[in-house]
Amino acid sequence: MAGRLIALANLKGGCGKSTLALNLAAGLARQGSVGLVDVDPQGALCHWAAWASGDGFPEVLAGGEYPLETVARAARKHHRVVVDCPPSLDMVITCRILQQVDTVLIPVLPSPLDLWACAETVEAVRQAREINPGLKAWLLVNQAEPSSALSRAMSEALTSLDVPAMKCVVRRRAAFRTAVVEGVSVYQMGARGREAVREIDQVIEEVLKP
Ligand SMILES: Nc1ncnc2c1ncn2[C@@H]1O[C@H](COP(=O)(O)OP(=O)(O)OP(=O)(O)O)[C@@H](O)[C@H]1O
Ligand SMILES: [Mg+2]
Known part of the structure; x- marks a missing residue:
């Protein structure tokens, strides 16, 4: 099943991993149960969940000391799992998670500088594929300016990495x-x-396409 285990990863911080993870999980939860695993030791999603849990919401699980086991536990319990990966310090954990999921979305801010800064994450995808060859990966432009198309420099930069960009942007x-x-x-x-819902629905549709 496409998109059963989806990770949001970028070793560069602040690109929208947690924002997209929680909204994707909420959108997917309309089609079946979803576990949202918060692997970031700062636990932003766990704080959010303290207010947000309720019917139709994803179950938020703290990654804890053994995040890989937590992802596996969530996968046994839920129809789909979304994993919010930590930023830079935990390269090793992110690499291990990419070996375990079927899809990774790499959020990137709409500037070539931010895009080039995700080369390390793209390398982590390459390494993960040695063990997990079916891993699907996309760059997802987040925080695109409301009124304008992506700059030509950004559009060109998006084709320069080994991971393709999603058609939709947020x-x-x-x-x-x-x-x-x-x-x-x-x-x-x-x-x-x-x-915002329309955009997240588009991301979900593109990810779940077989
Ligand atoms: N599409 C968006 N529109 C407006 N604000 C956004 C959007 N995406 C993210 N943000 C804001 O940008 C900031 C960073 O987002 P977020 O915390 O999701 O990034 P992150 O990659 O999880 O960061 P970290 O690496 O620190 O965990 C937050 O203040 C969030 O509200
Ligand atoms: Mg985060």
Whole structure:
């Protein structure tokens, strides 16, 4: 099944891993149970879950001392699993997780500088494929400027890495920040979250395509 175990990974911090992980998990939870594993020792998603859990929400599990076991446990219990990987310090853990999942999305901010900074993550994908050859990987542009197309420099840079870019992009939208502040995902924001939901639904559709 495509997209049963999905990791959000980028060894560079602050690109939107946690934001996208929680909203993707919330979107996928509309189709079946989802475990959302928070491997980041800072535990941002666990804090969010303390307010957010309820019917139709993903179950958030702290990765804990043995994150690989936690991912495996979540996979036994849930229809799908989304894993929020930690930033740079935990390269080893991220590499191990990429050996265990079937899909990895690498969020990247819409600047060539940020894109080139994910070369190390792309290398981690290459290494993981030696053990996990079926691993699907995409770059996902996040926080794209609301009113403009990607710059030519960015579009060209996106083709320069060994991992392809998703067709859809996620724009910079207040709804993504507001949802976290309100302890919900964009799916619980009604009209205020409509455009953000449409984008996350597009990401889900592209990821789940067989
Ligand atoms: N599409 C978006 N629109 C608006 N704000 C966003 C979007 N994506 C992320 N953000 C904001 O950007 C900041 C960084 O996002 P986030 O914490 O998800 O990144 P991260 O990759 O998980 O960071 P870290 O590496 O520190 O774990 C947060 O303040 C978040 O609210
Ligand atoms: Mg994070």
